[in-house]
Amino acid sequence: MYEPGKLIIAVLAALFIGVSKAGFGGGLGMLTTPLCVLAFGPKDAIGILLPLLCAGDLFSLYHYWGKWRRDNLKFLLPGVVIGVVLGVRLIGRFSKDELNIAIGLLAISFVVFQVAKERIFRAEGAFEPSHRLGVPFGIGAGITSTFAHGAGPVVSMFLIPQRMPKEIYVGTTVLIFTWVNWIKLPFYCLDQTLLAWSWLPPESIITHRTLVSSLLYLPLVPVGVWLGVWMNRRIPEQSFLKLIYLLVFLAGIELVFKIDVASWFLK
Numbered sequence: 072m073y074e075p076g077k078l079i080i081a082v083l084a085a086l087f088i089g090v091s092k093a094g095f096g097g098g099l100g101m102l103t104t105p106l107c108v109l110a111f112g113p114k115d116a117i118g119i120l121l122p123l124l125c126a127g128d129l130f131s132l133y134h135y136w137g138k139w140r141r142d143n144l145k146f147l148l149p150g151v152v153i154g155v156v157l158g159v160r161l162i163g164r165f166s167k168d169e170l171n172i173a174i175g176l177l178a179i180s181f182v183v184f185q186v187a188k189e190r191i192f193r194a195e196g197a198f199e200p201s202h203r204l205g206v207p208f209g210i211g212a213g214i215t216s217t218f219a220h221g222a223g224p225v226v227s228m229f230l231i232p233q234r235m236p237k238e239i240y241v242g243t244t245v246l247i248f249t250w251v252n253w254i255k256l257p258f259y260c261l262d263q264t265l266l267a268w269s270w271l272p273p274e275s276i277i278t279h280r281t282l283v284s285s286l287l288y289l290p291l292v293p294v295g296v297w298l299g300v301w302m303n304r305r306i307p308e309q310s311f312l313k314l315i316y317l318l319v320f321l322a323g324i325e326l327v328f329k330i331d332v333a334s335w336f337l338k
Contacts, residue, residue, distance in 0.1 A: 081110040085123060085288040089295020090302065092127035092245075093134065099315055101181045104174060104219045105322030111284070113170035114162070118281035120220055121252060121259055123292055128249040130296045138242035140235065144250060146205025147212065147229065151251055154213020159258045162218065162276065170218070175326030177221040182320040184224040185312075188231065200233060216251050217258075 084106040091099035107116035165173065208229040216222035226247055230240060259276040277285075302311070 077110040080106050081288065082291060084110070084120075085291035086295040086298065088120075088123050088127045089130070089292040089297070090299035091295075092131040092292070093296045093299025093303065101178060101221055101223050102315060102319045102322065104221060105178045105319065105326060108171060108174055108326060109322065113167055113174060114276060115281055115284070117162075117218075117220065118259060118276040118278060119284045119288070121255060121277060122282065122285040123288060124220060124248075124252050125256060126289060127292050127296070128245070128252055130293065131245040132249055135238070135242035135245045138238050139246040140233070140239060140243050141246065143200055143205070143230065143243055143247060146200045146202055147209040147226075147247060148250060148254075149202070150206040150209020150211075151213040151216075151254060152209075153206075154210040154215075155217050155251075155255050155258055156213075157210070158214040158217025159255075159276070161214075163274070171326045171329075174219040174221070175323040175328075177215060177219045178319050178323030179327065181221065181224050182316045182323070184227070185316055188227065200229065204229065212247075212251060213254075216248075217255060220252075222248070222251060 084103040087099040087103050087106070091103075103120060104116060107120055110116070111119060162170070208225055212222035212225040212229075215225055226244060230243060230247075233240075235243065256277075261275060
């Protein structure tokens with residue numbers, strides 16, 4: 072039985088999936104993994120979240136259908152497949168503490184990227200995507216997404232310089248992450264003991280236990296989507312994002328340095 076504080080964190084994480092998939096507070100997507108890690112531990116959290124993310128992707132696809140630049144898939148997906156294969160194999164080599172540190176560092180890096188991205192991409196002109204850049208970016212996205220569902224900064228670094236209209240940018244991001252998440256799904260369900268393939272993780276990441284937890288929290292995803300639509304109409308997003316970046320940063324600090332930041336808010 073989970074502690075009440077950890078249950079609250081898990082509920083918020085599931086709601087945040089829906090809110091971010093509704094197109095509000097993009098930084099919320101990066102907050103879900105650190106929160107679930109605090110509630111369930113790193114490996115269970117990663118396994119619990121993926122089915123919820125896949126469900127949330129369906130809502131996003133409906134909302135942004137056709138509002139994307141599909142050619143980005145052909146540049147990124149070959150590298151994503153390679154990155155996912157590398158990621159699932161590497162996960163089995165890390166201890167719980169090492170996974171916590173990896174996920175925490177990704178969370179902190181995300182915040183640093185969000186703060187610095189305007190300066191990073193201030194160069195004149197837009198660039199044309201290509202396989203030369205897409206494959207290495209795809210590999211990076213596949214690895215970081217497999218470890219922590221945290222490929223947002225990598226994908227953003229590939230998409231932002233293309234200078235798309237905001238709605239097309241969001242729709243393209245939705246399309247890419249839908250593919251990334253569904254590519255990961257079979258790898259998360261397989262292990263070496265099942266097929267005797269050495270490049271698979273020693274144990275499956277999605278298990279009967281994690282799937283039961285995913286189903287338990289699944290109803291919160293559409294609730295979060297509804298909440299995200301409501302927040303889109305009533306809350307200034309930029310002010311809200313500053314709070315989200317702070318929470319992502321604090322969650323990352325807690326995972327890396329084992330400082331019980333959550334207790335500050337749950338007393």
